[in-house]
Amino acid sequence: MFHAGTANPRKKMMAVEMKSELMQQVQEGEIEEEDVPKESTIANWINSFSRGWKHAMALQAIEAAESNLNV
Structure with missing residues (x-):
């Protein structure tokens, strides 16, 4: 579910x-109902995943830009 928006933002x-x-x-x-987290927990997971993804993409962009400068 977390990656659905990654592949297609819509x-x-x-x-x-x-x-x-x-x-x-x-x-x-x-699955069992007791395994389903609260909505607030899911929201926190989404926010954490989003922050991590944005950070990873920023690092990748920086590395690509530096690589292009060294060519």
Whole structure:
């Protein structure tokens, strides 16, 4: 679910949508309800993932720019 928005920004999911998807998996017997985190926890995961992704992409851009300068 976290990578859906990475591949296609139009498919980004909000915490409430992820919680709903997880609850659907509970209904289908794929996971247990006690394994579904609170919406606030999911939101924190999304924010942490986003910060990490932006940081990684910034480092990659810097490395590419430095590489182009050295060519």
